[in-house]
Amino acid sequence: MTKHSATDSLIVALDVPTIEEARRLVAELDESVSFYKVGLELLFVGGLDLARDLRRAGKRVFLDMKLLDIGNTVERAVSNATELDVDFLTVHGHDLKTLKAAVAGRSDSRLKLLAVTVMTNLTAEDLTEQGSTATPAELVLRRAELAYKAGCDGVIASGQEAAGIRAVTGPDFLIVTPGIRLQGSTTDDQERVMTPDHAIWAGANHIVVGRPITQADDPKAAAQTFVHHIREALAKRGVGGTRPH
Numbered sequence: 001m002t003k004h005s006a007t008d009s010l011i012v013a014l015d016v017p018t019i020e021e022a023r024r025l026v027a028e029l030d031e032s033v034s035f036y037k038v039g040l041e042l043l044f045v046g047g048l049d050l051a052r053d054l055r056r057a058g059k060r061v062f063l064d065m066k067l068l069d070i071g072n073t074v075e076r077a078v079s080n081a082t083e084l085d086v087d088f089l090t091v092h093g094h095d096l097k098t099l100k101a102a103v104a105g106r107s108d109s110r111l112k113l114l115a116v117t118v119m120t121n122l123t124a125e126d127l128t129e130q131g132s133t134a135t136p137a138e139l140v141l142r143r144a145e146l147a148y149k150a151g152c153d154g155v156i157a158s159g160q161e162a163a164g165i166r167a168v169t170g171p172d173f174l175i176v177t178p179g180i181r182l183q184g185s186t187t188d189d190q191e192r193v194m195t196p197d198h199a200i201w202a203g204a205n206h207i208v209v210g211r212p213i214t215q216a217d218d219p220k221a222a223a224q225t226f227v228h229h230i231r232e233a234l235a236k237r238g239v240g241g242t243r244p245h
């Protein structure tokens, strides 16, 4: 059972317009952040080079590519992604075929595959519009079960669904939660939000935070505030600042 610090539980989403800005932010955050998410905003302007450089600098990297395609394509894409030596990669968790293909592509590499369940900016009304009769919580749970069955390492879900997922998947399944906001702060375009404390209490392993840190007047102080909340929550969860996985 691996032990991580409260700092490692915070993943900062590098959602900024340019690589230069991302590099400046990483330098400014310095030792206060050890885990970064590189996603779609930086993909076409050098995001993969940045991911490689972050790994060389000893940072952990979550490549948030949300893959979705036919099985053959997903398997080969994931296989190529293993060369980047990143820690986490996302695949959409809509169906078992895609998930199994991703797991086959990962092979015996150290890459952890996370299935995106239901995006945190979606509401019950959005799902109805898509023709779904399930609530977000029901669909997240169903997709988490598929991801578990396929052999994925974990899921992306809002903190609101974390406890339900933990109950059906057990202690070793990773729950990574975006849509994190401090009490009383703006939610931007996020819908199923939670505070860092509640997400960790509910069983999340990592929280993903973007704008509350990247757009803060003092990003380093903002990151330290989130780490403080995680540390307190882990202590209350009874794991004294460390937690399984």
Ligand SMILES: O=c1ccn([C@@H]2O[C@H](COP(=O)(O)O)[C@@H](O)[C@H]2O)c(=O)[nH]1
Pocket: 013, 015, 039, 116, 118, 119, 120, 121, 156, 157, 178, 179, 180, 188, 190, 208, 209, 210, 211, 212
């Ligand atoms: O369901 C999902 C999946 C991924 N994300 C990503 O997390 C961050 C959240 O950024 P904030 O600025 O803290 O809202 C962003 O990179 C998303 O692409 C998500 O929000 N929800």
